[in-house]
Amino acid sequence: MEIRLADGQTISAEEGESWRQVASRLGIPAVAVLVDGELRDIRDPVQGRERVRFLTLEDREALEALRHTAAHVLAQAVRRLFPGVKLAIGPAISTGFYYDFDFPQPISRDDLPRIEEEMRKIVAEDLPVERVFLPRPEAQKLLEKDGEIYKLELLSEIPDQQISFYRQGEFVDLCRGPHLPSTGLVKHFKLLDLAGAYWRGDATRVMLTRIYGTAFARREELEEFLKWREEAKRRDHRRLGPQLDLFSIDNEGIGAGLVLWHPNGARVRHEIESFWKEKHFAAGYQLIYTPHIGRANLWQRSGHLEFYREGMYSPMDIEGQEFYLKPMNCPFHIAIYKTKTRSYRDLPIRYAELGTVYRYER
Structure with a gap:
């Protein structure tokens, strides 16, 4: 099987070989791999002739895998310190990572140093991070045994029959990855805050505890981020x-x-x-003003009710007609455009509005 590397070089791989094995043969200390621009787990099997770039911790693209692994280290530490805790989700995000938990008893920010210390112990243990696939019935049984009600809900939405888990020491989590090869690579991290978060972002569901953190490949990057964060707080x-x-x-x-x-x-x-007005006038925009509410059929035609209803406020009944507060200005601007016949000679037409929009964002 042939693989095309990002530098144009073509190499051979054996059937069933993993990206990690290929990287090892090439002498690359890879922690993840980009396959046709998509971040993949280094443990995944090689598949076909693809454009591949192996990532080390020095590569910015590997940061997602680093932070995702840090989230699992956090969850493992919480599990050790708070028996009976239930796990929800723990993704990497642009500023770091978080994990949502259902604690038997409330915790506070005062608990973060203790959790962070346990995370450092897990990093020092340098536990191998393994990916395992379980048949759906076995995966269901494992999650039911641990009482992981949130993971069971996620499992019910996965169509595959072979379910991806990651294991590090005694900790096992339902997850599609990717992750670093071991916990020892998560050296530079910091827990930042905790907050409440509704399960699945639904205000009718249970309120979970979200713990935020960040992680970087180098200490200097972490220190720079923490300084920036403190400055942002002051501003x-x-x-x-x-x-x-x-x-x-x-x-x-x-x-x-x-x-x-x-x-x-x-x-x-x-x-x-x-x-703002001065700059828009200079760029050829025309200032307009539009109403704060509109009839339901307007938002039906625009697609907002079909695709954005959960982000809109409840309708108002006015003389038997439903009206909604506007979540966006554009349907009104289109209505102004349609008030008369236009010629291509009129184009471009640029409307600008300092309009107040109302979005039920949670």
Whole structure:
């Protein structure tokens, strides 16, 4: 079987060989692999003539696998420290990773140092991370034995009959990967915060505890990120707004996220809006204003009710007709365009609006 490497070189691989075995023969300390631009697990079997790039920890593209493995180290540490905890999901994200847990008893930020210390022990153990596939009945039995109700729900949505798990020491998790070869490679990490998160993002489901963290291949990158994060905290609008008397938010009396602009803030906002208008006029845009609500059939035609209903507020009944607060401006702009016949000579037509949109984002 022939493989085409990213540098154009073609090499041979044996049937059933893994990417890890091929990388080892080439003398590359690979931790993951890009196959036709898609991140794959280094343990996966070689398949066909594909364009391949082996990734080491120094490659930015390997960061997802590093952080995903860090999430599993976090889950393993939590399992050791809090018997009876139930696992939900734990992906890599742009700033690091998180894992959602259902704890028997609430935890607080004061618990994070203890969890982090247990994670360091797991890293020091340098546990091999193995990928195993179980037949669906066996996978179901394993998750039922551990009472992993959230994993069982995820399993029910996987169409495959062979189910992917990852194992490191005593810890086994339902997961499609990819992951690093061992826990010892997760050297530079930090737990950042915890928050509440509804299971599957559904406010009608149970509230879980989400623990956030980050991880990098080099200590310098971690330290730089933590400095940036502290600076971002100092510049946080939720902190600066009240300090500078720009705005306030009354969660109890008015509602979370509903901003009251004070005179100082209104002046700043006016200057920003004036600058915005100046730039848009210079670029050939025409300023328009549109309503804050529209009839249901408008949002039906635009596709919002079919594809974005969960992000919209509940309808209002006005004289027997359903109206919705607008989540976007564009259907109104199209309505203005359609008010008369246009010629190609009119194009391009550029509309701009400082429109308030209402999205039920959770």
